[in-house]
Amino acid sequence: MSEGPLAGLRVLDLSQGVTGPFATKYYADFGADVVKVERPDGGDPARRMGPFPHDVPHAETSGMFLHLNTGKRSVTLDLRHATARAILLRLVADADLVVESFRPGTLGRLGVGPEAIAAANPRAALLQISNFGQSGPYRDFAADDLLLYAMGGVMQITGDPEREPIKLGLYMPLFFAGVVAAGMGLAAAWGARRDGVGERVDCSIQEALAASMDRGAPNLMAYQYSGTLMSTRERAVRMNALPAGTYPVADGYVSIATQIAWWPRLCRTIGRPDLIDDERIASRLYDPLLAEEIDALVYPWLLSHTKQEAMALAQAEGWPVSALNTMDDVFRDPHFRARNFFTTLDHPYAGALEYPGFALKLHGTPGTLHRAPLLGEHTVEVLCGVGYARADVVRLRQLGVV
Amino acid sequence: MGAERGLPLAGVRVLAQGIVWAGPFATVLLSDLGAEVIEVESIQHLNPTRTNFRHIPQQLLDGRVGTYYLNRDGSEGFWNRQAWFNFAKRGCKSVTLNLESERGCSLFYELVQHADAFIENNAAAVVERLKLDYATLTQLNPRLIMVRFPGFGIEGPYRHYKGYGTIMEAVAGHTLLRGYEGSDPSQTPNSLHGDPNAGANVAFALIAALFARERTGAGQLIDLSQSEAVLQQEAYAFMDYAMNARVQGHWGNASPAFAPYGPYPASGDDRWVAIAADSDAAFCALCACLELPGLATDARFADAAARYAHRGELDPLIAARTREHDARALMQQLQAAGVPATELLHQDEMTEDPHLRAREFFQPVAHPEAGTHLQPGPLARFARQPLVPVRGPAPTLGQHNQDVLCGLLGLSRAEYDQLVADEIIGTVYREDAHA
Numbered sequence: 050m051s052e053g054p055l056a057g058l059r060v061l062d063l064s065q066g067v068t069g070p071f072a073t074k075y076y077a078d079f080g081a082d083v084v085k086v087e088r089p090d091g092g093d094p095a096r097r098m099g100p101f102p103h104d105v106p107h108a109e110t111s112g113m114f115l116h117l118n119t120g121k122r123s124v125t126l127d128l129r130h131a132t133a134r135a136i137l138l139r140l141v142a143d144a145d146l147v148v149e150s151f152r153p154g155t156l157g158r159l160g161v162g163p164e165a166i167a168a169a170n171p172r173a174a175l176l177q178i179s180n181f182g183q184s185g186p187y188r189d190f191a192a193d194d195l196l197l198y199a200m201g202g203v204m205q206i207t208g209d210p211e212r213e214p215i216k217l218g219l220y221m222p223l224f225f226a227g228v229v230a231a232g233m234g235l236a237a238a239w240g241a242r243r244d245g246v247g248e249r250v251d252c253s254i255q256e257a258l259a260a261s262m263d264r265g266a267p268n269l270m271a272y273q274y275s276g277t278l279m280s281t282r283e284r285a286v287r288m289n290a291l292p293a294g295t296y297p298v299a300d301g302y303v304s305i306a307t308q309i310a311w312w313p314r315l316c317r318t319i320g321r322p323d324l325i326d327d328e329r330i331a332s333r334l335y336d337p338l339l340a341e342e343i344d345a346l347v348y349p350w351l352l353s354h355t356k357q358e359a360m361a362l363a364q365a366e367g368w369p370v371s372a373l374n375t376m377d378d379v380f381r382d383p384h385f386r387a388r389n390f391f392t393t394l395d396h397p398y399a400g401a402l403e404y405p406g407f408a409l410k411l412h413g414t415p416g417t418l419h420r421a422p423l424l425g426e427h428t429v430e431v432l433c434g435v436g437y438a439r440a441d442v443v444r445l446r447q448l449g450v451v
Numbered sequence: 452m453g454a455e456r457g458l459p460l461a462g463v464r465v466l467a468q469g470i471v472w473a474g475p476f477a478t479v480l481l482s483d484l485g486a487e488v489i490e491v492e493s494i495q496h497l498n499p500t501r502t503n504f505r506h507i508p509q510q511l512l513d514g515r516v517g518t519y520y521l522n523r524d525g526s527e528g529f530w531n532r533q534a535w536f537n538f539a540k541r542g543c544k545s546v547t548l549n550l551e552s553e554r555g556c557s558l559f560y561e562l563v564q565h566a567d568a569f570i571e572n573n574a575a576a577v578v579e580r581l582k583l584d585y586a587t588l589t590q591l592n593p594r595l596i597m598v599r600f601p602g603f604g605i606e607g608p609y610r611h612y613k614g615y616g617t618i619m620e621a622v623a624g625h626t627l628l629r630g631y632e633g634s635d636p637s638q639t640p641n642s643l644h645g646d647p648n649a650g651a652n653v654a655f656a657l658i659a660a661l662f663a664r665e666r667t668g669a670g671q672l673i674d675l676s677q678s679e680a681v682l683q684q685e686a687y688a689f690m691d692y693a694m695n696a697r698v699q700g701h702w703g704n705a706s707p708a709f710a711p712y713g714p715y716p717a718s719g720d721d722r723w724v725a726i727a728a729d730s731d732a733a734f735c736a737l738c739a740c741l742e743l744p745g746l747a748t749d750a751r752f753a754d755a756a757a758r759y760a761h762r763g764e765l766d767p768l769i770a771a772r773t774r775e776h777d778a779r780a781l782m783q784q785l786q787a788a789g790v791p792a793t794e795l796l797h798q799d800e801m802t803e804d805p806h807l808r809a810r811e812f813f814q815p816v817a818h819p820e821a822g823t824h825l826q827p828g829p830l831a832r833f834a835r836q837p838l839v840p841v842r843g844p845a846p847t848l849g850q851h852n853q854d855v856l857c858g859l860l861g862l863s864r865a866e867y868d869q870l871v872a873d874e875i876i877g878t879v880y881r882e883d884a885h886a
Contacts, residue, residue, distance in 0.1 A: 054663035112690025191791040224684035240459025249834035262647035270534035304621035369614035408679035413671030
C-alpha cells in the first residue's frame with residue numbers, strides 16, 4: 050500500500066453517473082478521502098448500468114459502478130429531508146473540495162446550493178459538473194454521452210460520409226470530460242488552499258468536448274483561420290500521407306498512420322528499399338490518385354503478417370502501425386502486462402476481478418486501488434466522524450434520512 | 452493581467468515540450484488554469500504543433516493541410532500562423548534553445564532550476580539522447596515534477612513505439628468497440644480521442660504532484676501511457692470481459708439499454724437529431740411529438756424490452772418522421788416534452804449557436820501575426836475570475852527569449868546577443884538545419 054499524492058485532501062462527492070464519479074475516482078485512487086453521498090433508495094444510477102457477473106443485475110455488482118467508484122466511502126442521505134441537508138452541511142464543513150453533478154439549480158432548490166455550501170465552509174472549493182453548464186438556454190436539457198458528443202460538434206464529422214455520423218465507444222465522451230473536470234476541481238482546491246477562500250468551477254461537458262484536441266478545437270480554429278474545416282466526415286483521420294486508417298492483416302486488422310517523410314520507413318518495412326528513391330510516389334504520398342497504387346504495395350505484405358508481427362516490424366522501422374486489439378487481446382497484451390496495468394480487487398459481492406489500473410504512474414507517490422463501497426457502507430463511521438453518536442444514526446435510519 | 456493572481460495555478464511555472472495533439476491539450480488546460488507555461492522550442496527543429504511543411508506543395512495548401520494556416524498562406528513565418536498552435540499555446544511563452552548544443556542545454560538546466568514542472572511527449576528516446584531525463588534534472592532541482600507521456604509510456608516493450616491517438620486507441624481495443632454495428636472494421640473511422648485525453652491526464656497529474664510536493668518537499672517522475680488512459684475508459688467492455696469473459700464488438704450508435712436511440716435524419720443536407728428515449732414516458736412523448744400515435748400501442752414496441760428487440764423495425768419508422776423536421780426545432784420540442792434529444796452541431800456554425808453565445812464560449816484573441824479570431828474555450832470558468840482566453844495569445848517562435856533568458860535567468864545583453872549570433876536562440880525557423 051502506498052500513499053497517494055492527494056493524501057490528506059478531503060472530498061465530498063455528491064456526483065453520480067459517469068463524469069463526476071470518474072473525476073472523483075482520480076481523487077480517491079490518488080489518496081484523497083472521498084465521501085460519496087448516495088440516495089438511500091438504490092444509490093448512484095451507475096449501480097444499475099452493468100455489466101453484471103453472469104448477467105444477473107445486483108446493486109452491488111455493476112461493472113461500471115465498481116470501476117468508477119474505487120476507493121470511495123459511501124454514505125446514504127435522502128436530501129428531501131431537512132435533517133439530511135443539515136448533515137450534508139456538516140460534511141461540507143469538513144471538506145476541502147465539494148463535487149456535484151445534479152441538474153443545474155437542483156441543490157439550490159433543496160436549500161444546499163453554492164451559497165449555502167460557501168456559508169458552511171468558506172474555504173471549500175466547489176466543482177459543478179453539468180451537461181451544458183450552469184447558465185444558458187440549454188442549461189436544463191437532458192443529455193447523455195451520445196447527445197453531448199452531438200452537441201460538442203465532433204460527431205457530425207465522425208463516420209462514413211455516405212452514412213449517419215457515429216459516436217465514440219460507450220460513454221467515452223463522459224469519461225473524457227471526467228478527466229478534464231478532475232484537473233479543474235483539483236486546481237480549484239489548490240487555489241482555495243493558497244488563498245484561504247473557496248472558488249466555484251463551472252464545468253460544462255459540452256464545452257470540454259467542443260474544445261478537445263480530438264478534431265474539436267483544431268477544426269474550429271482551422272475554420273477561423275482559413276474559412277474551411279480541416280476535417281469532415283471521412284473514413285480515416287489522415288495525417289498528411291497514405292496509407293492511413295484501418296487495414297486488414299492475416300489475423301485481423303491494424304491501424305496505420307503515415308507522414309510524407311516516413312516513406313523510407315514504410316519501404317524498408319515491406320522489403321522494398323528499391324522504392325525509397327522513387328520520387329514519383331515519395332513526393333506525392335498525399336495524393337489520393339496514388340491511393341490504389343500504394344494500397345497495392347502494402348496489402349500483400351500486411352496480409353502475410355499477423356497484427357502483432359506487422360506492428361513489431363513496422364514500429365522497428367519507426368512507421369506507426371498498431372494492432373486493432375479485441376478485449377481478449379488487450380487482456381493478454383505483453384505491454385499492458387509488463388506495465389502492471391491490470392489490478393485484481395476482491396469485492397464481497399462481485400468477487401475477485403481484474404480492474405483497469407493506473408494509466409498515470411507517479412513514481413514518488415503512486416496511490417493504491419481499493420474496491421468500490423457497498424451502498425451506505427460507511428454511513429455510521431462518516432456520521433460519527435462529524436459528531437453524531439451511533440444511537441443518532443439508528444434514529445436517522447428509522448426516519449429514512451440515511 | 453491583474454486578475455491572473457487569482458487563477459488557481461498562478462505562480463506555478465511549467466516548462467513544456469508538448470507536441471502534436473496530446474501535449475497541446477495539457478498546455479492549454481494548464482495555461483487557462485493560470486500556470487506560467489514556457490514552451491521550450493528550437494529554431495533547428497520546429498515544434499510539430501506548428502506543423503512543418505517547409506516548401507508546402509500547392510496541392511497540400513489547396514487541400515486539408517492548407518486549413519492549418521491563416522488564409523492558407525504557407526509562406527515565411529507560417530509557424531506563427533498555425534491555427535491550433537495558436538489555440539493550444541494561448542497564454543504561454545515561447546523560448547527557443549538549441550538543446551543539441553552544450554550552451555543551449557546548460558541554459559535549459561538553468562531554467563529547470565527555476566521551474567516547478569517539465570512536461571514532455573517527445574518520442575521516448577529523445578529525452579535520454581539530449582540528457583533531459585529525470586535522473587539528470589532532479590539533481591538540479593529535487594522539487595521538479597516531470598511528466599513524460601510518449602504514446603505508450605516510458606516503460607514496457609512498446610515504449611519506443613510511435614503514433615498518434617489513432618494508433619494508441621487501436622492497441623487499447625477502442626477501435627473495435629466503436630465501428631458501425633455489423634460492419635467491417637476497415638470501415639471504422641478513427642478518432643484522436645486518446646490525444647486530448649492524455650493531455651487532460653497530464654494536467655491532473657501535475658497538480659496532484661504539487662499537492663504531494665507540499666507534503667514531502669520533493670518532486671517526482673510521472674509516466675503516462677496514453678493507450679492505458681483510453682483503456683481505462685472502456686469500462687463497459689473491460690468489466691464485461693473481466694466478469695463474463697465476453698468480447699464485445701462494435702456498438703455503433705446503439706445504447707446497451709434503450710431504443711429508439713441514435714442519430715436520426717432531419718430536414719436539410721446532412722442534418723441530424725440525436726434521440727435517447729430512455730423511459731416509457733420518453734417513448735410515448737416522442738411518438739406524440741412525431742405524430743406516430745400507433746407506435747405507442749404497437750405490440751412490437753409495447754415495453755422497453757420489446758422496443759430494444761425490435762429496434763431494427765422501429766428506427767426507420769422514427770426516421771421517416773424526423774426527416775420532416777428541422778433539427779433544432781425538434782430538439783426544442785422534444786426537450787420540452789421530456790425526451791432527451793439534441794441536434795448535431797456543425798462546427799462551422801458553432802459560433803452562432805445560441806447556447807454557446809449566451810455562455811460566451813467563443814472569445815476573441817488578438818495575435819500579433821495572425822490577427823484577431825474567435826477561440827473556443829474557456830476550459831476553466833471560475834466564479835470570481837474573468838473568462839480566461841483573454842489571458843493572451845499564443846507566442847510567436849522565440850517571442851519570450853529575452854523575457855525569460857534575461858529577465859528570469861539574468862543574462863546580460865552581450866550574452867544574449869552571442870546566443871543569437873550562435874543560433875542557440877532565434878525567432879526564425881532555420882531551413883538549413885532540416886535539409
